[in-house]
Amino acid sequence: MRSTIVAGLLAATVLVTAAPADAAPTSTSGASSRDRCPQLDTSLPWYGDNRAKLQKMIDERGTCSGIDGRRPVAAFDWDNTVVKNDITDATLAWSLRHDKILRPARWRDTSRWLTPAADRALTAACGTSVPVGRPLPTSVDTDCADEIFEIREKSQTMGGEPAFAGNWNHRRTVPGYAWIPQLFAGHTPKALRSFAAQARTEQLAAPVGATQKVGTHTIAGYVRYYEQQKDLIRTLKAAGFDVYIVSASSEPIAEAWSGGVGLDRRHTIGIRSLTRHGKLTTGIRGCGDMPDGRGEALPYMDGKRCFINQEIFKIKGAAAWERQDPAHRIALGAGDADTDVTFVDDATGVHLAINRNKPELMCRALDDADGRWAVNPMFIAPLPRKSGVYPCSTTGATRPDGSLGPVLRHDGSVIPDQEDLALQAG
Structure with a gap:
């Protein structure tokens, strides 16, 4: 276990202070960014120092920082990330x-x-x-x-x-x-x-x-919006972020819910069914270089990256499946499952992982290779702490053919097995 993640999760006092090369520059003129940037509600509990990590990113990346240029983007999965249940x-x-x-x-x-x-x-x-x-x-x-x-x-x-x-x-x-x-x-x-x-x-x-x-x-038989995520989305929008939902639900279903956190249909990406004479068919829109078909490409796992690249950053063709340069990646990614791991890992500011004991996501989160992961138990009825370790070095990752293999860092090295250290204590 890397010492940075242990300290951040157990002591809940260490903030990320070193900005990587791909971080947005910060403004030094005028009042501090904290004075100008909208603030997360301090009455809503987050695990450890997660609120501070998120606020730091908002202060540094938001338009309130005084930095001109493209609006930073935040992308959230929906089920069990923004709401409890499916x-x-x-x-x-x-x-x-x-x-x-x-x-x-x-x-x-x-x-x-x-x-x-x-x-x-x-x-x-x-x-x-x-x-x-x-x-x-x-x-x-x-x-x-x-x-x-x-x-x-x-x-x-x-x-x-x-x-x-x-x-x-x-x-x-x-x-x-x-x-x-x-x-x-x-x-x-x-x-x-x-x-x-x-x-x-x-x-x-x-x-x-x-x-x-x-x-x-x-x-x-119930669903609830997480108040912390509603507040986070509200704060991000107020700070000038362009906020999207990227869900593997049917898009009309996601649209019926996303308004509850202040997002419109244009900012809601889901499975897009083809229509004929105004009615849904069994056809589904493709992504990147994959044409429309019967569901060969969904906003699911690597497909979430593709749809973010295609729909938000306007990257077309096969390139939409690839990890982009920092200027064409989201600042914040939030998810709860292996279905979200690719786009959450693409984030350049904070990777927010809601812990549901999913191996590939948690292997990357606990390894914390760039020091920017924030792991949080579910805000309602969190799961018990996982016993044993996540098998990151052997079977933590899903391969394209469905077989399992080790979870690799971007430099090709293998992530060692990770222990879930009291992450569900909340």
Whole structure:
């Protein structure tokens, strides 16, 4: 374990004082940046010295510092980063309870990777009596609701058979994520946004800790905005940052929630379904040099970098998949899972990792190679401290073919195994 991260996390007193070569210059004229820059709410608890790290970055990088030039960019994952729990699960659960899934002509057409076993299971569970394009009665058909949600939750059928098979780049997409917007084919984006908004109202009204039933599945029944993240986004915007959400949720679903932290649809990036005659299809927009298709490129893992580069920094083609020079990278990246590790690691100011014990993200965070990682337990119901170590030196990273290997620093060296030192104590 590097001494800097141990000191920062356990003593909570050490601030990063040395600015790397890619840091924005600071202004020395007039009042101090602290006097001019909007301040994070000191009444909201952060772990250790994380608030101070974030404030220092805001003071140095924000337009309030007196530095002219391009507005600095901050990018946040959504589920379990800005909110507690999963808005896609919430929207799908609401939709199943309100009969909003339209019967496809053939289930195998919903995803290019759906297995014959999954096609058979869905056909058997949901039947063929409902006309194609009409709502399935999932509010009363437990078997159908169960089969859909089991595939969403575990990428397998209720019988335990794999739901997806074939070849895909495991750092650019995951079929189960693409399948959710594909399930809503036939609806308009506005309708899906409405489903998500109604689920949002329901989830915010439910008490913390509530659960709900989907078929025979029991899942979380509440979602909450993290007050610390709302405050951070507010402060970043006030300090002149351009703030974005980059989520692997369907974009209309993410749009129904992002307004709650003051972000509009233009600043909300999610899975972008292709439309025909104003209605969603099973097609999904590509990224970089990957054309539109069936979900081969999502805002997922390396795909989040691609969409940030393409949509925010206007970098086109194959270059959108590559790590850019500091002037074309985000200042702040925030995420909670391995699905976020690439774009969070790209940040030049602060890498904010919400600790959910995900190995690749936590290996990089605890290694803290550039001294700019800030690791924070979940703000609501944090997980227990991970026992043992993260297997960074052996199986911490996911390769494009889905196999596991060591987590490498940018110089090619292997990150040693890391211990989760009281990070969940909060």
